[in-house]
Amino acid sequence: MNPTLPPLRALQAFECFGRLGSVNAAARALGVTPGAISQQLRLLEEHVGVVLLVKDGRRATLTPAARAYHELISQGFGRLMLAQDYILAHKQSEELTISGFPTLMQKWLNPRLPEFQATAQDLAIRVISTHQEPDPHMLEQTFRLTYGEAARRYLHSRALFTDCCFPACSPEFLQRHPEALDPAVLARLPLIGIDWGGGYTTEPHWRDWFESQGLGELPPIRPVAVHSMSSLALEAAIAGQGAVLAQGSFAAEDIRAGRLVRLSEASLHMPDPYFVCWGPTTLDRPVARDFLNWLMRATKPLRSRTVQSS
Known part of the structure; x- marks a missing residue:
């Protein structure tokens, strides 16, 4: 045998x-x-x-x-x-996995997800919030929302929008400090900073915004608190601890709900866009293609706004 x-x-x-x-x-x-x-x-x-x-x-x-x-x-x-x-x-699983930067997921994606889920009611969505970029070879059935140069790691990516930054604070803070509407005075009031980390050197900070207003020589800018996550900085501003240089996409819901108010129409653009990235087999599933199409439609107004203000 x-x-x-x-x-x-x-x-x-x-x-x-x-x-x-x-x-x-x-x-x-x-x-x-x-x-x-x-x-x-x-x-x-x-x-x-x-x-x-x-x-x-x-x-x-x-x-x-x-x-x-x-x-x-x-x-x-x-x-x-x-x-x-x-x-x-x-x-063919009806589960969609999306990972991304914590504040991007919490402040931008989460408020919009119900709109997509209304068109795919049986869909379970797994949302993973992490600053760490996943291995590109493991991005087979998932999407990654990321920023700037990190998108180059992945086989497929599309730019979603380029954000902008402007001063914002709580209504209570503005009531206590109505002079905050004057950029020259705002520089001397309690400010909340955001630490992007060593890998991001060109993102706007308070000094960049004040210099863009042509204020000349500025006093030393010493924030009352510096947060490593934009969402924590926004929460500190909502609590009335000071003004924050807020990203428009992250602060939109809080401004709409009256938790934050914008102190100036002047803004600074972020140097790079946010991206959606995916792996070689992600779009094999119809539900993934539906999500990508929805995401591009949802961000179209933001892309148009960036072009108009350039």
Whole structure:
């Protein structure tokens, strides 16, 4: 007996023949000719060195040994079908995973997600907030929302929008300090800073905004607090701790709800856009394509606004 495994086609023909009971039925199931099935069955007998079929009148049937062999082969093909069902279910899963910078996810994406979910009611969305960029090779079934140069890591990406920054504070802070509407005075009031980290050196800070107002020589700018996350800086401003140089996309909901007020129409553009990135197989699923199309529609007004103000 040959110790190596028989050819897969021969095993498949044998499994199908034993399950359906005839050469013709196996041929129809596998989309081949009856002659091809008979050939594969003979090949399998030669490989294992055991008689598997006997003639019963005009029909061929399995020998007792072949029936036991067929049961084991069927279990193997059953496991293969389960594996195929698993991978198809994984590929077609109605779960969409989106990762991104924490404040971008919390302040920009989350308020808009219900609009998308209303069009895909059975969809489960997994939202992962992290500053750490995932391995591009692992971005197969997910989207990544990121900023600037980080988008170059990924195989596919599209620019979403370029944000802008402007001073904002709580209504209570403005009531206590109505002079905050004057940029020259604002520079001497409590300010909240945002630390972008060492990898970001050209993003706007308070001094950049004040210099853009042509104020000349500025006093030392010492924020009362510096936060590593924009969302925390916005929360500190909402609590009345000071004014913040807010990103428009992050502060929009708080301004709309009256938790923040804009202190000036003057703004500074961020040096780079935000991006949506995805892997080589992400768009194989219709739900992923739907999400990307929705995302590009949702950010179209922001892209148009950037072009008009350039």
